[in-house]
Amino acid sequence: MNRYIRDGDNPDITEERMKATFDADRFTEFYHGGAKRLKSRREVEKYIEDHKELQDTHPTPFMSREELIDNSVRKLAGMAKYHKMIDMTNIEKTTYFLQMVHVRDSMAFSLHYLMFLPVLQFQASPEQLSEWMPKSLSGTIIGTYAQTEMGHGTNLSKLETTATYDPKSQEFVLHTPTISGAKWWPGSLGKFCNHAIIVANLWTNGKCEGPHPFFVEIRDPVTHKGLPHLKMGDIGPKLSLNGSDNGYLIFDNFRIPRNNMLMRHSKFQKYYMAKAIAFRIAGDELQNIFKKVSKQLRLGEASLLPGIYALSSGLKALVTFEVQGGIEQCRLACGGHGYSHASGIPELSAFSCGSCTYEGDNLVLLLQVAKYLMKVCAQPAEGKICGYLHKKSSATISELSTHKTYSDHQIIQDWEHVTRRVVLQAFQKLRTESATKQKHEAWNSCSVELCKAARWHVRLYIVRILLAKISTAPEDVRPVLRALAKLYIFDLQVSKQGHFMEDRYMSPQQIDQLKSGISEALATIRPDAVSIVDGFAIHEFELKSVLGRRDGNVYPALMEWTKHSKLNQKDVPEAFEKYLAPIMKKIRAKI
Secondary structure (H helix, E strand, O other), X not given: OOOOOOOOOOHHHHHHHHOOOOOHHXXXXXXXXXXXXXXXHHHHHHHHHOOHHHOOOOOHHHOOHHHHHHHHHHHHHHHHHOHHHOOOOOHHHHHHHHHHHHOOOOOOOHHHHHHHHHHHHHHOOHHHXXXXXXXXXXXXXXXXXXXXXXOOOOOHHHOOOEEEEEOOOOEEEEEOOOHHHOEEOOOOOOOOOOEEEEEEEEEXXXXXXXXXXXXXXXXXXXXXXXXXXXXXXXXOOOOOOOOOOOEXXXXXXXXXXXXXXXXXXXXXXXXXXXXXXXXXXXXXXXXXXXXXXXXXXXXXXXXXXXXXXXXXXHHHHHHHHHHHHXXXXXXXXXXXXXXXXXXXXXXHHHHHHHHHOOOOOHHHHHHHHHHHHHHHHHOOOOOOOOHHHHOOOOOOOOOOOOOOOOOHHHXXXXXXXXXXXXXXXXXXXXXXXXXXXXXXXXXXXXXXXXXXXXXXXXXXXXXXXXXXXXXXXXXXXXXXXXXXXXXXXXXXXXXXXXXXXXXOOOOHHHHHHHHHHHHHHHHHHHHHHHHHHHHHOOOHHHHOOOOOOOOOOHHHHHHHHHOOOHHHHOOOOHHHXXXXXXXXXXXXXXX
């Protein structure tokens, strides 16, 4: 029995679900990484369903900014009441709990859980952890992560905030030398947090030792007032995330103890200082690699770090851009209703577009990936991620015969061929430019080719991981997943056909085969379309869309939506009585 089919559903959507060729629950298990992880998600969802204080009182598009923040803090207080339900040291479960409660309106303390605690966990020494982590988990300490400045974001080395060591008092003196050096954007900084991890350039004996993280108390623990020598506040409304008090912070020779520099990897002593499924699968694999790298870092092994940094940077840049475009396609597909907040799409779009900039501007991140690739081109590196760059391929043309017989091996071989050529072309151009120009000038003149190389490298990774993961899926779910994979991969190849045909590696006839494969994949997927979306298991709290309702009863829900508008609470609005009525009265008097 399909668990998504229920009494009272729109008969059209029930008919679509009856066409499914697979078990939606099995699909959901695979998509979310297994039965255990899915069970954990559903426990969180059920818990929120049963506790109204963790839910919005009414749709957030009808709330003012002050109401959004009040709503966010109210739900957070409800979370604190039931905090034992969630193991806050389990980042995955904590993130989902926060996501389900706050969704896209953001919350006052999101960075406390998503940045402050993880940075403490990985950057603080054992002694520092024993002092600060219990208070941070209990809620005595509410923290944020403050790296970005008004004039500096991704250019970490140019941060202006300074931390100058005073050997006489054994303190660091934090200072903001110019207005552009003000910490700017951190969530929770405006009004709610009382501590912050501050990233500042460390100065000692007149020498800058580069950026370091510092644990800083910024508000009184009893009165919550800002401490002397600090100026801070809220930066105002934004395109989205207005349930969060993103703020600014200016230091005026503010002193902190020497031991407040996070010291797991650095010590300071008096004499020295030492598109959805493809992206989901790629993201899951990246998480697995991250766990492996984190384990190795604890053992002092950092050889995998450059590769994982490049890969995560590239995935962030490529996926956020593609997601933003996908949301816009969904909006257009919904006609006029897609323009309404009732669809949930405008809020989702505003929320998503910021991700192309925050936590690393996409173009800057792509150039970071390219920098890594150029090093690998100059000096071969082992491993699956970049091994293709120095791999000798025996094929000079694609082995694609028909889309039906196009094997995973052949697909990966074709993608490796094109990606290798694009990356090596960028490398060759950089070498040529470097022969006659300064290093930075040569780099800038090749930026278009370098960004292109980075995108192809990330796409190859996604294609490879997608095909590998699907081969491990349950047998009854595998056919629809393969159809989805072919649709994603073939569509990419057709849209980038110029690259595949550039050195006559592929012929027009082979491109036509890919187009036929797209048509066949679409026909295969069509009966399963609704059940595939069911398989994503996106809860109504998370989706926040009248159009995307599970039961398909869209039109009654649209009418119900209008009841939340304050304009509908009065038959005649105050603005009419205040401004238009007097004018109309005068006009009537003249008639």
